[in-house]
Amino acid sequence: MLKDITIGQFFPGNSLIHRLDSRFKIIMDIAYVVMLFTASNYLGLVAVGLFMILLYIMSGVGLRLVLKSLRPIMPLIAITCILNLFFIRGSGEPLLNIGGVIMIYPEGITTSIFMAVRIMFLIIGMSLLTYTTSPIELTDAIERLLSPLKKLHFPVHELAMMMTIALRFIPTLIEETDKIMSAQKARGANLDTGGLMKKAKALIPVMIPLFVSAFKRANELALAMECRCYRGGEGRTRMKQLHSGLKDYIALAVMALFFAELILLNIYIPYLGIPYMVP
Amino acid sequence: MGDIIKAENIIFEYPVLDEDGNEVSRTRVLDDVSLCVPEGQFLAVLGHNGSGKSTLAKHFNGILLPMSGSVTVDGMDTKDESRIYDIRQTVGMVFQNPDNQIVATIVEEDAAFALENLGVEPKEIRRRVDEALKTVDMYEYREHSPHQLSGGQKQRVAIAGIIAMRPRCIVMDEPTAMLDPKGRKEIMKTIKLLNREHGITVVLITHYMEEAAQADRVVVIDKGKILLDDVPKKIFSQVELLRSVGLDVPQTIELMYELKKSGLDVPDDLLYEEECAEYLFDMLTADVGDKK
Numbered sequence: 138m139l140k141d142i143t144i145g146q147f148f149p150g151n152s153l154i155h156r157l158d159s160r161f162k163i164i165m166d167i168a169y170v171v172m173l174f175t176a177s178n179y180l181g182l183v184a185v186g187l188f189m190i191l192l193y194i195m196s197g198v199g200l201r202l203v204l205k206s207l208r209p210i211m212p213l214i215a216i217t218c219i220l221n222l223f224f225i226r227g228s229g230e231p232l233l234n235i236g237g238v239i240m241i242y243p244e245g246i247t248t249s250i251f252m253a254v255r256i257m258f259l260i261i262g263m264s265l266l267t268y269t270t271s272p273i274e275l276t277d278a279i280e281r282l283l284s285p286l287k288k289l290h291f292p293v294h295e296l297a298m299m300m301t302i303a304l305r306f307i308p309t310l311i312e313e314t315d316k317i318m319s320a321q322k323a324r325g326a327n328l329d330t331g332g333l334m335k336k337a338k339a340l341i342p343v344m345i346p347l348f349v350s351a352f353k354r355a356n357e358l359a360l361a362m363e364c365r366c367y368r369g370g371e372g373r374t375r376m377k378q379l380h381s382g383l384k385d386y387i388a389l390a391v392m393a394l395f396f397a398e399l400i401l402l403n404i405y406i407p408y409l410g411i412p413y414m415v416p
Numbered sequence: 417m418g419d420i421i422k423a424e425n426i427i428f429e430y431p432v433l434d435e436d437g438n439e440v441s442r443t444r445v446l447d448d449v450s451l452c453v454p455e456g457q458f459l460a461v462l463g464h465n466g467s468g469k470s471t472l473a474k475h476f477n478g479i480l481l482p483m484s485g486s487v488t489v490d491g492m493d494t495k496d497e498s499r500i501y502d503i504r505q506t507v508g509m510v511f512q513n514p515d516n517q518i519v520a521t522i523v524e525e526d527a528a529f530a531l532e533n534l535g536v537e538p539k540e541i542r543r544r545v546d547e548a549l550k551t552v553d554m555y556e557y558r559e560h561s562p563h564q565l566s567g568g569q570k571q572r573v574a575i576a577g578i579i580a581m582r583p584r585c586i587v588m589d590e591p592t593a594m595l596d597p598k599g600r601k602e603i604m605k606t607i608k609l610l611n612r613e614h615g616i617t618v619v620l621i622t623h624y625m626e627e628a629a630q631a632d633r634v635v636v637i638d639k640g641k642i643l644l645d646d647v648p649k650k651i652f653s654q655v656e657l658l659r660s661v662g663l664d665v666p667q668t669i670e671l672m673y674e675l676k677k678s679g680l681d682v683p684d685d686l687l688y689e690e691e692c693a694e695y696l697f698d699m700l701t702a703d704v705g706d707k708k
Binding site for chain 1: 515535537574
């Protein structure tokens with residue numbers, strides 16, 4: 138069950154998207170999110186969707202992965218849809234009226250569809266970043282992008298180091314959790330049945346050994362890092378340097394153009410015949 | 417050749433605390449230990465659990481400081497904080513659990529970690545990382561993630577991370593204790609290669625007799641004191657003494673010991689399998705010859 142998590146996974150490849158400078162990719166990913174929230178009508182949303190599909194085709198990441206990344210957020214989408222469906226009040230007659238309490242308006246339906254699509258696009262688009270960028274490049278890029286904050290004594294290097302170590306130990310700790318669970322099951326622990334509370338309680342004998350071992354590991358890792366002369370970010374160099382080239386600037390320019398087009402769409406075709414505007 | 421590590425009369429104690437955190441007594445882990453390691457030597461330190469061998473190892477690169485006495489690494493006192501990174505660069509250290517000493521998510525990034533800390537130029541890092549990974553025969557795995565590797569492979573990556581610093585000495589604290597027999601063999605091969613081909617001084621802390629037998633010199637530690645210090649042959653011929661401090665002897669020595677005890681006139685220092693087998697073969701064929 139723990140092995141199904143795809144968020145944050147990296148799928149190596151050699152496409153143009155893979156080769157883009159990770160700093161630019163992060164910036165473009167943020168721009169993508171902003172863009173998604175700028176699109177205020179279906180046409181804009183469809184445009185963003187097409188742009189995203191184009192990027193996925195370029196990256197060579199398979200459709201199955203895309204669907205897999207959506208699975209964990211399905212409940213969130215469902216809740217958003219239901220809330221929008223029941224709580225959006227339109228100007229005309231409600232489609233459904235049960236005693237004046239539950240009222241569904243056409244606006245409610247369009248808004249919930251719009252929101253669902255927007256969240257899906259958000260997750261799919263953001264996943265592309267982690268699918269095509271190795272964790273090392275990602276933490277490196279974050280460290281570099283945040284480096285101006287060093288002047289404000291924000292621990293940028295420490296943050297990046299923590300992310301690297303966390304990523305490094307996720308598989309190790311997952312493996313360990315599986316082992317502990319098996320060991321507890323062998324001792325007669327019942328981890329799979331019962332209500333939510335019972336299940337949560339059953340996890341305590343799994344969590345305690347896991348925490349003890351994690352602290353032990355942390356201690357040993359700190360010792361090993363000290364033996365390898367670790368002394369924080371001061372005076373540190375990196376083996377792999379991030380290189381930005383023409384392709385990165387072109388990619389950024391394409392993104393900017395697309396953004397501009399989207400804003401124009403918003404201004405000139407605010408409705409496109411669909412009676413909808415984001416509140 | 418000079419001594420790379422020189423430990424003089426070191427004493428180390430752990431405080432024993434009661435439940436409220438007050439010190440009740442002290443446990444002496446190292447009791448007046450003096451030990452010199454000449455450059456280029458392959459030294460094995462033997463001792464059973466709790467004998468103080470790991471504590472001793474941690475003194476060799478300034479992880480622990482002696483309470484009295486001194487440790488000098490290539491002329492630098494480990495108490496001298498300004499030289500601590502020079503000391504750690506001279507004496508690298510490999511630990512028992514490979515999982516807990518790999519920092520990065522990619523093999524070559526991990527091998528580069530120490531050099532990045534030392535602020536080496538990126539191009540030079542690349543060169544030395546490739547070289548180190550080739551030395552431990554892990555170059556083809558350079559872009560793998562550590563959790564895809566076997567225990568022996570992970571431990572070799574950890575060794576690569578140390579030798580990339582180009583240390584003159586490597587201290588290994590039971591590097592094979594968590595490995596399967598195959599991984600253990602890989603590591604022993606790597607250790608011997610580093611010592612013989614690259615001239616790196618090796619201090620191997622272990623409780624496997626077969627590993628200690630391959631060293632140039634063996635030091636046996638018991639209750640925080642050095643009990644024996646000699647070449648492997650001389651050490652392992654003292655079967656009773658070793659057993660009395662909870663240590664085993666290699667199978668070859670044990671066989672000879674038992675043969676001798678049952679009345680046969682055999683030497684007691686045939687440590688290596690080949691010489692032992694050869695001797696037995698000669699003895700048996702001579703026996704057959706006599707009868708004819």
